[in-house]
Amino acid sequence: MPVEKFTVGGIEKLRIGPAKSTPDAAVPTTGMIDITDFINPGSVTRTKNRDNIERLIADGKSVAYVTFRTPGDPNTIAIALLDQNPEVEQLLSNIVYDAATTTITELADRKLANVCIEITTAPLNGKKCIIFIPNVDASLSTADPLTYNNVEKFVIDGEIKSYMTTDNKEAISIKKWVTPAGTAIDSTP
């Protein structure tokens, strides 16, 4: 029998929305903005950092007598957008948007937005992965110059925070593999 594959790559859909006051594992039913069409290809990066190890090594030895773990940097997610959609900007930064005149006033006080992010990967080997990150502190910045042969990008930099699961465990994200049609997969051997 072929080895079961759990491959993750490509983006079928990416949605972003306000984090719930009590983040949990369920994707909010309202307020999610589909930003798939705005993504700068190749820009969505999830960074999983590790903790550092401090070693106490006894004199004349090479192997640690005791090790301590010190927390490393938090996990992050970065997304660059080719489009400066006002709805997305409103979610992530402190602006006043007047749709009637399509005018955005950027307020002086910067904002750290608390959002949730749902990424559905492209199906690979008959499986796609739905990654849900319920609690992300995100900030919005820009990248690249205004020039005739390129566009200015929006860059969303998120720091992943934790949430409580229904059985009271502190968690950070969920990866769920489903069939291309979205049906759950039973991987029980």
Added chain:
Amino acid sequence: METIYKDAFDVVTDVRALVNVPAIVSLLDGGKVEPSVKSTGASKRGIVVNCNSISNTSQQIGFGSINCYAPAISSTVDNKPVQLPDQQTLSNLAKAVKKLVDGVYANTFHIWIESLPVIMQDTDGSYFANMRFRYQSIQTNFKNI
């Protein structure tokens, strides 16, 4: 929303529309501004717009040429007949065309001249001024990310 992307046919249509205006056609002595190939013979002026490539990316980048043809001038050098390019007509045509397509921001695309006109010779012996353009368009609803 309907997916909007540009292929080589659209690029040629868009660019030809910029060039196929009375101010240019009047310089062609009855010749035409044509897509992709020149249908008339070497004795006829004409402009051909073609597209060599267009990328399937969210920011589409395309390349193509605008070729301005003018009949060669027959001359005799050292008692031998030679066909020489009509420098003045080619230059006038190329300069008139360049003005219309360089740095144009249209609704669905943006175009500029990447390489200014140079004289080249076609397989039938006729001469043309070749200028290469770069074409960019934003593809909506791009899915391969």
